[in-house]
Amino acid sequence: MAATLKSSNLDLLKRFNRSFPEFYEQFVSSEAQFQNLQLAYQLYRAKKPIVEINPEGNRSIFQFAYRNQSFLLSDIFGILLAYGLKIHSLSLYGQIQAPMLVFIKISLDRNNQPLAPNTAGNVCRAVREALAGRFEVEEMLAVEFDFAEGLAEVHTEFYIDPVFHLPTLIIEAKGQEGLLYRAMYAIWQEDLLVINANLVSWRGNARLILYLFGPNESAIPEYLGQRIASNVRDRLLHLS
Numbered sequence: 001m002a003a004t005l006k007s008s009n010l011d012l013l014k015r016f017n018r019s020f021p022e023f024y025e026q027f028v029s030s031e032a033q034f035q036n037l038q039l040a041y042q043l044y045r046a047k048k049p050i051v052e053i054n055p056e057g058n059r060s061i062f063q064f065a066y067r068n069q070s071f072l073l074s075d076i077f078g079i080l081l082a083y084g085l086k087i088h089s090l091s092l093y094g095q096i097q098a099p100m101l102v103f104i105k106i107s108l109d110r111n112n113q114p115l116a117p118n119t120a121g122n123v124c125r126a127v128r129e130a131l132a133g134r135f136e137v138e139e140m141l142a143v144e145f146d147f148a149e150g151l152a153e154v155h156t157e158f159y160i161d162p163v164f165h166l167p168t169l170i171i172e173a174k175g176q177e178g179l180l181y182r183a184m185y186a187i188w189q190e191d192l193l194v195i196n197a198n199l200v201s202w203r204g205n206a207r208l209i210l211y212l213f214g215p216n217e218s219a220i221p222e223y224l225g226q227r228i229a230s231n232v233r234d235r236l237l238h239l240s
Contacts, residue, residue, distance in 0.1 A: 012037070013033060016033075016036075016037050018097070019096065019097040020093060020095055020096060021166060021195065021196065022164060023164045024093060028093065032091070032105075039063065042065070043065050043066065048128075049064065049065070049066040050065040051124045051127045051128055052064075052124065053115055053124055055114040055115070056114070057114075059088060059109045060109060060114040060115040060120060061105060061106070061108075062104070062107075062108060063103075063105050063106075064102075064127070065101060065102070066101065066131070067100060067101060067102070068100045068101060068102035068193055068194075069193075070187070070191055070192060071188050072102065072131075073092075073187065073188070074137070074181065074187070075127070076127060076184075077181040078130075078138065078140070079123060079126045079127055080108065080123070081145070081177075081180075082126075082140055082144060083110070083126075085110050085115070086108060087107070087180060087199070088107040088108060088109070088201075089106070089107040090105075090198065091104070091105045091106075091198065092104045092195075092197035093195075095195075096213070100217065102194075102195075141181070145177070147178065147182065147238075149238065150236060151173050151182065151237060151238075152174060153174060154171065154173045155171075155233070156171050156172075156230070156232050156233040156236075157169070157170040157229060158170075158220075158222075158225035158226055159222075159225070160225070161211070164211070166212075167212045167214070167220035167225055168212070169187075169212055169228065169229060169232065170207065171208040171210070171232065172205065172207045173206055173236065174204060175201060175205060179206055180206075182235075183208055183232075183236065185235075186231075186232045186236055187210070187212075189235060190231055190232060191214070192212045192213065192214060192215075192228070193212065193214075194210050194211070194212060195211050197209065197211075
C-alpha cells in the first residue's frame with residue numbers, strides 16, 4: 001500500500017512511524033501502518049477515544065485508538081469479558097514518543113457469530129463510559145464472575161529482546177475464562193505500559209507476548225523485570 005500513497009502522504013506516514021519502536025516500520029504491514037495513521041487523524045479531530053466495532057465475515061473487528069495508559073487494557077478486556085465475547089486475535093501498537101498513542105485491533109465473536117449491531121454499540125459505549133470514569137469495570141465484573149480463585153497454572157518470563165532491545169514479558173497459561181482480563185489487570189497493578197502485544201492460542205493454551213515500559217514510561221532493567229514477572233505470576237495465581 002505504501003507504494004500507492006502520494007509522496008506527501010508517504011512522508012507523513014514515515015514521520016508518524018518514527019514515534020513507534022524500531023520494529024514497527026519494518027515488520028508491521030503497510031496497510032496496518034496507514035490504518036493507524038488514519039485512526040490518529042480521527043483521534044486528533046474528535047479529541048476523544050476512537051472505539052469502533054465492525055463485522056468482518058463471521059467475526060467482528062474491535063478497533064481502538066487513544067492515549068496509552070496503564071489501566072486501558074484492563075478496562076477494555078474486562079468489558080469484552082462482561083459481554084461474553086471470544087477473542088481470536090490481538091494486535092497492539094503503542095508509540096514510544098509523545099503523544100504516546102496506542103492502537104488496538106481485536107478479532108472477536110459471540111457464540112460463533114459477529115456481534116449484533118445493538119451489542120456492538122453497547123460494547124463501544126461501555127468502553128467510552130469506563131474511560132470517562134463513569135463506572136468501575138472491576139465492580140461490574142464482580143457481579144457476574146468470581147475471581148477469588150486464581151489460575152491453575154501460569155508461567156511468566158522476562159527478558160530484554162535481543163533484536164528490538166525492549167523489555168519483554170511472556171505470560172503462558174491455560175485459556176481459562178477471563179485470562180486476558182486477569183493478565184492485563186495484573187499488568188496495571190504493576191503500573192506497566194504495554195507498547196506491543198500479541199496473542200497466540202493453541203489447544204486450550206494461551207501465550208501473551210508483551211513489550212513494556214515501566215512506571216512513568218521508563219525502561220525496565222533486567223533485575224526489576226524478573227521481579228515484575230514473579231509479581232505478575234503471583235497475582236495471576238492469586239498468591240498476592
